[in-house]
């Protein structure tokens with residue numbers, strides 16, 4: 482049976498392969514434990530992983546073994562967003578320092594960190610990311626986001642500016658930074674000991690950027706990296722975000738619960754790229770996927786129950802709203818009754834509700850419905866690797882995704898599970914590369930050459 486599935490999939494993929502397109506896969510590293518709140522307490526997990534660079538390096542090396550194109554570090558910046566009494570903070574100690582440590586212990590995987598365009602001086606961002614790009618031999622990516630939330634703004638003694646202001650500033654910040662990255666011309670660095678010429682001074686020029694929000698004289702005294710300069714990523718979904726990414730980004734880190742929504746978002750980003758005279762294939766839209774990979778559905782559900790048991794009362798209360806029926810938190814072992822299923826109506830206010838009802842109708846008990854991840858912040862695979870591969874293939878072939886960023890439940894063994902159980906199926910189906918195409922992130926994601934600002938989008 483499995484062979485039949487494999488063969489029919491392989492035939493399908495030939496078509497995908499002929500178009501020369503394969504999916505990108507990144508992994509969310511975050512706080513070092515995993516995407517589930519209970520990850521830090523799982524057996525086998527070092528409870529001090531939050532501060533352990535050794536743990537982080539081990540996790541990224543696991544992802545590199547699976548040929549993932551990149552790791553992704555979100556950042557508040559600096560916000561906690563969790564109840565520290567019982568939970569780990571959401572983010573990394575410091576994303577740039579983490580990537581610097583990881584850069585020295587890995588060889589091919591791309592290193593992508595979030596850097597807020599609202600809460601940073603562009604010169605500092607330009608310098609740090611270009612230095613990381615040099616240090617990693619051309620593997621740096623900058624996830625340029627505008628940030629949101631009062632918890633973040635409070636760290637900077639500020640209030641969160643309006644979306645319009647944040648995005649206007651973001652356009653200026655990215656353009657300024659790319660100008661700085663290009664301010665040291667490609668052949669300027671001579672370092673000729675014989676003749677005593679260090680650099681061609683006339684090829685290292687100020688940028689004299691003056692915007693409404695940010696300015697810089699420059700230049701930035703850093704030569705080109707092996708990929709020229711870092712790759713721009715962006716995370717968001719609003720029309721403002723689409724416009725920013727359409728102008729500058731090569732990869733969009735997205736969030737979508739349904740294939741229809743993902744397809745719509747992907748189309749919007751591609752249209753935005755076209756408005757700037759870019760080829761829409763230059764922008765890759767990759768929604769999130771959360772994973773609990775185990776040998777079968779039951780084992781995977783039990784693992785998630787262990788990880789999230791503390792959340793059941795609060796999640797059952799929310800599930801009631803999603804389905805529009807009363808549920809009893811004391812009856813976790815019971816499925817919904819026929820009357821409840823007949824009365825249930827998926828909430829139009831939460832795009833996850835239809836899927837939650839579908840799972841409920843399959844007859845799972847309340848505990849298992851929640852354990853399917855129906856209230857998580859991305860689609861969730863709870864089961865064997867083939868289920869993840871099928872989901873990814875379906876979205877990829879429907880034009881809903883150019884790849885995925887994976888949030889394993891527990892990093893310690895969840896990255897390995899994905900690498901061992903999902904990646905080989907995707908490779909077998911021709912959907913994912915067998916090895917890195919080159920040394921740099923630019924080569925490995927197939928982004929076009931760029932140095933400085935892309936003249937097509939410069940203002």
Ligand SMILES: Cc1cc2nc3c(=O)[nH]c(=O)nc-3n(C[C@H](O)[C@H](O)[C@H](O)COP(=O)(O)O)c2cc1C
Pocket residue numbers: 554555556557558595597626627628629644716717718719720721722734735736
């Ligand atoms: C998938 C995804 C990941 C995001 N990651 C981050 C992040 O790591 N740090 C951050 O400050 N904002 C992050 N954001 C938030 C965006 O920066 C932005 O503030 C948010 O999408 C709201 O912006 P809007 O005004 O475009 O709606 C993320 C958004 C999405 C959709």
